[in-house]
Amino acid sequence: MKDKKIVVFLLAALGLLILPFIAQQFGNAWVRIIDIALLYVLxxxxxxxxxxxxxxxxxGYVAFYAVGAYMFGLLASSHLWDQFPAIAAMFPDGLHTPLWIVIPAAALLAGLAGVLLGAPTLRLRGDxxxxxxxGFGEIIRVFLNNLDHPVNITNGPKGIGPIDSMHIFGFEMGKRHEVFGYEIPPVINYYFLFLTLVVVSVVICYRLERSRIGRAWMAIREDEIAAKAMGINTRNMKLLAFGMGATFGGVAGVMFAGYQSFITPEAFSLQESIMIVAMVVLGGIGHIPGVIVGALLLAALPEVLRYVAGPLQAMTDGRLDASILRQLLIAVAMIVIMLLRPRGLWPSPEHGKAAPTPVTK
Incomplete structure (x- = not known):
C-alpha cells in the first residue's frame, strides 16, 4: 500500500511539473488561469x-487578502515614496522591500487582523x-477606497501601481529566463512559486488537522458547549483559528499584488469572499483534497465558460451579455453539482457512524 502511495505521489509531482509547459502550448493565457487557480487554492x-x-x-475573508496585497503594494512601489517626503529622504532609491521581509510581515499583520475580527465575535454563531x-470585509474595502484624503495612503479607487515584480535569491520572477536553451516566461516562474506555497500550505493544514489544536477546533465545530465542558478553551481556539486562517490570506494577497503589479479595492469585493466560501463548500468542508478540487474548479470554470458563453451569445444575436450569461452558467453548474453531491465533490470520510459490534463468546 505504501509503495502504491509513493508511486501516486511521484506521478502527481511529475504531472504538476510538466503541466505549465503543456498548457503553454495553447498560449500563456492558460498558464495564467492555472496561476490564478493556485492563488485561490491558497x-x-x-x-x-x-x-x-x-x-x-x-x-469577510477577502479582507485579509486585501491586507496582504496592500502591504506589498505600499512597500514595493513608489506610492509612499511620492506622497511622503520623509520616506523619500529615508529611502532615496525608493521603497523596494525584499519579498522575504514582506511575506512574514503580511502574514503577521493579517493574523493580527484575524484576531481583531475574532475578538468581538466570540459569542456569535451561525448567521x-x-x-x-x-461587515468587516466591506469596512476594509471601503477604507481602502476612501483612504486617499486628507492623507493619500491607498490612492483610493485609482489603486496602486506599478508594483515591483518579486525577487527570490536574485531570481526575478517577472522576467523571461533561459534554462537549457528553453525560454521560460514569467507566468511559468510564478506557477512554480505558487505551487511551492500551496504544497507548504497543504503540509501545514495536514499537520494542524491531526494536532491537538485541530482536534479542539473540530470539537468546537461539532458541539461548542460539550467542547467547553471537556476543558477546551474555546475563546483562545476560536481566536487562533481566525488568526491562522488570516495568515494564509495575507500571504496570498502578497502573491496577488506581485503577480498583477497593480491593485485596486474593487479586486477585494464581497463577491470574492462568497466565491472563496463556495470553493470550500463545493469541494467538501474540512477535507483538504476536496477544498483543493473545489478551488481549482471554481477558479478555472469562469474562464473556461468564456468559450461557451460566446457561441450562446451569438445564437441570441447579442441579446444576452456574455459576462451575465457566464455567471448564469456558473450558478447552474454549482446547483447541479450540489444536488448530485450535497456533501461536496470530495467530502471528508465519516467516522464513527456505527458502533463496533460486540463479540459474543
Missing part, C-alpha cells in the same frame, strides 16, 4: 481552517457571525 486552504475545522462561517464578518 485562499481556500486558509478559509478551510476557519470554516472547515473550527466551524466559523466567515464571509450572526456571518453578518458581522461580512
Amino acid at each position: 485562499l481556500a486552504l486558509g478559509l478551510n481552517i476557519v470554516v472547515g475545522y473550527a466551524g466559523l462561517l466567515d464571509l 450572526y457571525l456571518a453578518i458581522v464578518t461580512l
Whole structure:
C-alpha cells in the first residue's frame, strides 16, 4: 500500500511539473488561469481552517487578502515614496522591500487582523457571525477606497501601481529566463512559486488537522458547549483559528499584488469572499483534497465558460451579455453539482457512524 502511495505521489509531482509547459502550448493565457487557480487554492486552504475545522462561517475573508496585497503594494512601489517626503529622504532609491521581509510581515499583520475580527465575535454563531464578518470585509474595502484624503495612503479607487515584480535569491520572477536553451516566461516562474506555497500550505493544514489544536477546533465545530465542558478553551481556539486562517490570506494577497503589479479595492469585493466560501463548500468542508478540487474548479470554470458563453451569445444575436450569461452558467453548474453531491465533490470520510459490534463468546 505504501509503495502504491509513493508511486501516486511521484506521478502527481511529475504531472504538476510538466503541466505549465503543456498548457503553454495553447498560449500563456492558460498558464495564467492555472496561476490564478493556485492563488485561490491558497485562499481556500486558509478559509478551510476557519470554516472547515473550527466551524466559523466567515464571509469577510477577502479582507485579509486585501491586507496582504496592500502591504506589498505600499512597500514595493513608489506610492509612499511620492506622497511622503520623509520616506523619500529615508529611502532615496525608493521603497523596494525584499519579498522575504514582506511575506512574514503580511502574514503577521493579517493574523493580527484575524484576531481583531475574532475578538468581538466570540459569542456569535451561525448567521450572526456571518453578518458581522461580512461587515468587516466591506469596512476594509471601503477604507481602502476612501483612504486617499486628507492623507493619500491607498490612492483610493485609482489603486496602486506599478508594483515591483518579486525577487527570490536574485531570481526575478517577472522576467523571461533561459534554462537549457528553453525560454521560460514569467507566468511559468510564478506557477512554480505558487505551487511551492500551496504544497507548504497543504503540509501545514495536514499537520494542524491531526494536532491537538485541530482536534479542539473540530470539537468546537461539532458541539461548542460539550467542547467547553471537556476543558477546551474555546475563546483562545476560536481566536487562533481566525488568526491562522488570516495568515494564509495575507500571504496570498502578497502573491496577488506581485503577480498583477497593480491593485485596486474593487479586486477585494464581497463577491470574492462568497466565491472563496463556495470553493470550500463545493469541494467538501474540512477535507483538504476536496477544498483543493473545489478551488481549482471554481477558479478555472469562469474562464473556461468564456468559450461557451460566446457561441450562446451569438445564437441570441447579442441579446444576452456574455459576462451575465457566464455567471448564469456558473450558478447552474454549482446547483447541479450540489444536488448530485450535497456533501461536496470530495467530502471528508465519516467516522464513527456505527458502533463496533460486540463479540459474543
